Amino acid sequence: MSQISPSRRVRRTPFSDGVEAAGVQGYTVYNRMLLPTYFQSVVDDYHHLKRHVQIWDVSVERQVEVRGPDAGRLMQMLTPRDLRGMLPGQCYYVPMVDETGGMLNDPVALKFSDDRYWVSIADSDLLLWIKGIAYGFRLDVIVTEPDVAPLAVQGPMADDLVARIFGDSVRDLRFFRYGLFDFEGVEMVVARSGYSKQGGFEIYVDGYDMGMPIWNALMKAGEDLNVRAGCPNGIERIEGGLLSYGNDMTIENTPHEAGLGRFCSTQTAIGCVGRDALLRVAKEGPIKQVRPISITGDLPLCDRGWDIVAGGKRVGMVTSSALSPDFDTNVAIGMVRMTHWDPGTKLEVVTQDGTFPAVVQDKFWN
Amino acid sequence: MSQISPSRRVRRTPFSDGVEAAGVQGYTVYNRMLLPTYFQSVVDDYHHLKRHVQIWDVSVERQVEVRGPDAGRLMQMLTPRDLRGMLPGQCYYVPMVDETGGMLNDPVALKFSDDRYWVSIADSDLLLWIKGIAYGFRLDVIVTEPDVAPLAVQGPMADDLVARIFGDSVRDLRFFRYGLFDFEGVEMVVARSGYSKQGGFEIYVDGYDMGMPIWNALMKAGEDLNVRAGCPNGIERIEGGLLSYGNDMTIENTPHEAGLGRFCSTQTAIGCVGRDALLRVAKEGPIKQVRPISITGDLPLCDRGWDIVAGGKRVGMVTSSALSPDFDTNVAIGMVRMTHWDPGTKLEVVTQDGTFPAVVQDKFWN
Numbered sequence: 001m002s003q004i005s006p007s008r009r010v011r012r013t014p015f016s017d018g019v020e021a022a023g024v025q026g027y028t029v030y031n032r033m034l035l036p037t038y039f040q041s042v043v044d045d046y047h048h049l050k051r052h053v054q055i056w057d058v059s060v061e062r063q064v065e066v067r068g069p070d071a072g073r074l075m076q077m078l079t080p081r082d083l084r085g086m087l088p089g090q091c092y093y094v095p096m097v098d099e100t101g102g103m104l105n106d107p108v109a110l111k112f113s114d115d116r117y118w119v120s121i122a123d124s125d126l127l128l129w130i131k132g133i134a135y136g137f138r139l140d141v142i143v144t145e146p147d148v149a150p151l152a153v154q155g156p157m158a159d160d161l162v163a164r165i166f167g168d169s170v171r172d173l174r175f176f177r178y179g180l181f182d183f184e185g186v187e188m189v190v191a192r193s194g195y196s197k198q199g200g201f202e203i204y205v206d207g208y209d210m211g212m213p214i215w216n217a218l219m220k221a222g223e224d225l226n227v228r229a230g231c232p233n234g235i236e237r238i239e240g241g242l243l244s245y246g247n248d249m250t251i252e253n254t255p256h257e258a259g260l261g262r263f264c265s266t267q268t269a270i271g272c273v274g275r276d277a278l279l280r281v282a283k284e285g286p287i288k289q290v291r292p293i294s295i296t297g298d299l300p301l302c303d304r305g306w307d308i309v310a311g312g313k314r315v316g317m318v319t320s321s322a323l324s325p326d327f328d329t330n331v332a333i334g335m336v337r338m339t340h341w342d343p344g345t346k347l348e349v350v351t352q353d354g355t356f357p358a359v360v361q362d363k364f365w366n
Numbered sequence: 367m368s369q370i371s372p373s374r375r376v377r378r379t380p381f382s383d384g385v386e387a388a389g390v391q392g393y394t395v396y397n398r399m400l401l402p403t404y405f406q407s408v409v410d411d412y413h414h415l416k417r418h419v420q421i422w423d424v425s426v427e428r429q430v431e432v433r434g435p436d437a438g439r440l441m442q443m444l445t446p447r448d449l450r451g452m453l454p455g456q457c458y459y460v461p462m463v464d465e466t467g468g469m470l471n472d473p474v475a476l477k478f479s480d481d482r483y484w485v486s487i488a489d490s491d492l493l494l495w496i497k498g499i500a501y502g503f504r505l506d507v508i509v510t511e512p513d514v515a516p517l518a519v520q521g522p523m524a525d526d527l528v529a530r531i532f533g534d535s536v537r538d539l540r541f542f543r544y545g546l547f548d549f550e551g552v553e554m555v556v557a558r559s560g561y562s563k564q565g566g567f568e569i570y571v572d573g574y575d576m577g578m579p580i581w582n583a584l585m586k587a588g589e590d591l592n593v594r595a596g597c598p599n600g601i602e603r604i605e606g607g608l609l610s611y612g613n614d615m616t617i618e619n620t621p622h623e624a625g626l627g628r629f630c631s632t633q634t635a636i637g638c639v640g641r642d643a644l645l646r647v648a649k650e651g652p653i654k655q656v657r658p659i660s661i662t663g664d665l666p667l668c669d670r671g672w673d674i675v676a677g678g679k680r681v682g683m684v685t686s687s688a689l690s691p692d693f694d695t696n697v698a699i700g701m702v703r704m705t706h707w708d709p710g711t712k713l714e715v716v717t718q719d720g721t722f723p724a725v726v727q728d729k730f731w732n
Contacts, residue, residue, distance in 0.1 A: 006669030123375060302372075
């Protein structure tokens with residue numbers, strides 16, 4: 001692996017000082033911002049995440065704020081998911097597509113009111129798409145990137161830790177709901193959500209200057225809980241089937257291919273960009289789809305797509321892979337053609353270091 | 367500095383195998399793709415670039431292809447630069463702005479015909495903005511990211527090297543013109559351009575599989591010219607006043623603030639998004655603007671904006687800085703308020719490691 005070179009363009013976060021003090025060892029860049037990838041080691045971080053509680057700097061989940069009388073109309077144009085039942089206080093996972101149904105991002109939307117939403121984005125400049133649509137349709141909205149940086153608290157002890165900061169009422173939050181909670185006199189959005197299967201919260205820290213105070217408060221309050229700085233874990237997220245935009249699906253894929261067909265109410269979501277294309281996909285079904293795949297062998301790092309072959313033919317691509325200590329196999333995510341996507345199907349995976357046997361699984365591991 | 371963690375999302379390029387074989391030591395991420403930052407050392411690479419010739423993997427300059435009957439109209443909507451005189455064979459530097467005149471990117475456009483352009487982008491997903499505008503205005507165009515990866519040949523010996531591959535006629539290319547040249551039976555776009563002041567070309571390598579053949583051919587042909595793998599050099603580009611989108615200007619800045627007012631023909635560029643806002647800016651002039659700044663002292667790495675202060679007041683921000691061996695000072699780029707932007711003005715720059723004296727320069731160094 002090589003060094004990452006610093007520049008203003010690859011943005012630091014409100015928590016970078018804390019991340020560095022905690023001994024971050026690896027980074028990736030996500031939405032033109034630094035995202036830690038490991039602290040002790042990926043495996044050590046993984047075990048700790050499943051047993052204790054971690055604080056994650058996920059500032060890279062940038063917010064796009066949509067505000068104005070046409071906010072609701074614009075939001076429904078952006079996603080095939082039916083938003084008519086969405087209430088303030090809810091978080092919705094909302095795949096967003098272009099006019100041909102190609103995925104542009106898979107963000108989480110937070111609704112504050114009929115005329116104000118946040119879109120908490122995965123790795124693409126969704127701000128530019130939303131601004132372009134808003135301008136093109138002359139919608140009465142303002143679309144901005146506010147000075148908000150999410151901080152995740154993940155792991156089995158997350159409830160206990162977060163309650164020490166925000167009070168016991170935070171325990172009552174249901175999954176994908178948010179509430180407003182006080183920290184040192186500042187009201188913060190706290191949601192029960194996060195990019196792991198270990199449970200926890202995401203605190204939407206509003207204002208750069210609030211970053212280190214809340215980071216430090218959580219670290220201090222969690223000392224006896226064995227709290228550590230952590231980050232989205234490459235092994236745990238594959239075990240749990242948490243897809244990564246840019247890895248497991250791109251603009252080339254429909255939500256149906258990504259296994260997100262249940263979020264596509266194209267019949268009811270009138271006005272969604274890409275509706276016509278997705279109606280066609282819904283009628284015919286995808287011909288390839290995301291699958292959990294177990295791979296056997298001593299694999300290299302998955303830094304590129306790996307062709308999946310069967311009977312000498314290319315039938316798909318592995319897009320993420322990691323060696324799982326708990327499941328004693330290489331857990332992987334791949335896009336597989338329908339001819340070979342049934343559980344139990346034997347495949348071969350062609351990496352930069354040779355070919356390895358693989359089997360389609362019936363479900364993800366966690 | 368920390369390690370960069372590999373994943374499919376942070377894309378490899380058609381030349382990555384060559385870059386690795388050449389001993390790349392540092393990377394950044396640019397348009398969700400790997401961009402080398404140094405090979406021997408930033409200083410060693412810098413001296414070599416100014417004396418010899420280098421091959422640069424600048425695949426991160428992704429292309430946005432705009433094709434269709436409305437391509438010309440769309441292009442003019444995207445930039446305040448007057449495109450009416452643009453001919454096939456020309457490259458135009460075209461700042462692109464949103465409806466308020468905020469810069470979204472500063473790409474180079476290549477015109478192939480009235481209904482086909484490439485936009486060679488800096489670091490933002492301009493594809494999404496262009497797609498959004500095209501869709502919103504129901505323009506008859508297709509907007510895609512083609513499988514094209516630019517390879518730059520930069521340095522005083524670039525003409526000699528490129529002529530060995532494409533023939534002597536490539537020497538006749540004027541600055542910011544391109545031609546079609548044959549490599550192993552494949553026609554390639556070759557432009558006289560590049561992100562240095564040392565002269566050279568950019569080869570738009572069309573098709574992933576052509577990457578390593580042309581990389582290897584250039585390396586072999588240049589052996590006696592002391593050719594090396596290189597990359598945009600952080601010192602040389604500041605000396606030359608080559609701005610970096612995301613570092614030296616962002617969506618917060620107008621082209622006028624970035625010193626690009628000469629590319630804003632808002633009077634004639636009818637239909638440009640942001641025209642009204644830029645007319646206002648042109649009338650009043652910017653109140654802050656990019657300036658070359660010399661800083662004295664042993665500076666840390668410029669991984670964040672540094673406040674510029676004078677008389678206890680904040681009057682700007684340094685956005686890029688590097689120690690220049692040839693000019694024996696820290697060369698820097700900053701955005702400075704009009705009260706303090708005159709050449710010779712003494713300033714103080716506040717870094718993470720203390721405050722340093724600085725002076726506004728009358729011009730960039732190269």
